[in-house]
Amino acid sequence: MRRVVMWSIALYLAATIGVPLAVVKFWHLIPYWHRHDSIQVAVYMHETGALDRMDLEEYVRGVVAAEMPAGFHQESLKAQAIAARTYVAGRLKRQGGKGCDRHPDADICTDPAHCQGWLSDDELVDKWGYLNYFTYKRKIAEAVDATKGIILTYDGAVIDPVYHANSGGVTENSEDVWSVRIPYLRSVRGDFELGTPHYRNSYSFGVLELESMLGVDLVDRSESVEVIDGHEIKVVVQGNLSADSVEILDRSENGHVRLVRFGEAVLTGPEVRQRLGLSSARFTVEVLSDQLIITTIGYGHGVGLSQYGANAMASLGNDYRAILLHYYTGVQFARLI
Ligand SMILES: [Zn+2]
Numbered sequence: 604m605r606r607v608v609m610w611s612i613a614l615y616l617a618a619t620i621g622v623p624l625a626v627v628k629f630w631h632l633i634p635y636w637h638r639h640d641s642i643q644v645a646v647y648m649h650e651t652g653a654l655d656r657m658d659l660e661e662y663v664r665g666v667v668a669a670e671m672p673a674g675f676h677q678e679s680l681k682a683q684a685i686a687a688r689t690y691v692a693g694r695l696k697r698q699g700g701k702g703c704d705r706h707p708d709a710d711i712c713t714d715p716a717h718c719q720g721w722l723s724d725d726e727l728v729d730k731w732g733y734l735n736y737f738t739y740k741r742k743i744a745e746a747v748d749a750t751k752g753i754i755l756t757y758d759g760a761v762i763d764p765v766y767h768a769n770s771g772g773v774t775e776n777s778e779d780v781w782s783v784r785i786p787y788l789r790s791v792r793g794d795f796e797l798g799t800p801h802y803r804n805s806y807s808f809g810v811l812e813l814e815s816m817l818g819v820d821l822v823d824r825s826e827s828v829e830v831i832d833g834h835e836i837k838v839v840v841q842g843n844l845s846a847d848s849v850e851i852l853d854r855s856e857n858g859h860v861r862l863v864r865f866g867e868a869v870l871t872g873p874e875v876r877q878r879l880g881l882s883s884a885r886f887t888v889e890v891l892s893d894q895l896i897i898t899t900i901g902y903g904h905g906v907g908l909s910q911y912g913a914n915a916m917a918s919l920g921n922d923y924r925a926i927l928l929h930y931y932t933g934v935q936f937a938r939l940i
Pocket residue numbers: 703704705706711712713714717718719
């Protein structure tokens with residue numbers, strides 16, 4: 604009797620834990636009869652260096668999972684799915700795209716700093732935990748399936764659907780960030796993101812830290828040698844920051860810093876953002892005697908779709924079409940064939 608109970612428990616555990624784990628682990632080995640007529644994407648895995656071919660919609664699911672929090676509203680996940688699909692559609696070699704210029708055999712790579720992020724099922728189990736994995740995976744699959752094949756075009760051409768985390772209430776014109784005017788990447792306002800994460804961040808930097816991170820000189824220093832108790836000691840006297848140590852020289856009408864002077868050096872806003880690890884290049888500065896306070900608005904480059912804005916718009920009842928038409932000016936919906 605005891606043996607029957609033990610076997611029943613073992614069987615139960617195998618069924619509830621072992622089978623789903625096996626499905627996750629070996630999913631990619633299961634033949635996809637339904638994929639034969641699907642669009643294949645050659646994806647370069649930047650972590651392993653492997654080149655994988657996968658179904659376009661499967662690729663889009665991995666991008667949405669990597670690039671947007673899975674807890675976001677379903678309509679914002681759909682908007683993200685269309686942005687992700689449009690992004691790869693513009694690079695697909697079979698559609699006349701140039702592919703990933705760092706990896707000649709690939710349509711796209713999984714390096715978020717180059718093409719767009721993508722996570723495998725194993726990585727998603729690590730990211731979300733085993734319990735959330737099935738819930739989130741299904742939620743994202745539903746968002747991707749509901750928009751299957753849909754992409755965005757402008758004047759008949761596939762758009763470059765850039766996106767960022769949080770616009771801080773107003774997005775940027777493309778030329779204010781990258782010097783290139785793109786007709787569908789216009790500044791749009793929408794006070795959706797107030798109170799969301801990264802809407803406003805504050806940083807403080809000491810003088811030495813600021814000088815070494817930016818590679819600039821900001822204060823005068825005098826060195827002298829004093830003899831104390833018979834020992835020669837080098838004494839460095841460091842001046843304080845003054846009101847004119849840092850000056851913002853030029854910013855876009857929406858607040859994106861174009862040029863800023865630190866001491867004698869002039870840097871661009873994006874350079875300062877990158878070197879100081881700021882959330883965005885839309886910032887203000889406040890000089891205190893021994894430190895600089897920088898306050899940023901938004902997170903990311905600020906051009907195109909705002910992910911937190913999309914989530915907030917969706918929560919207010921907007922569907923994915925309204926979200927995308929808000930952030931990408933004058934675009935049309937098309938079907939990838
Ligand atoms: Zn790439």
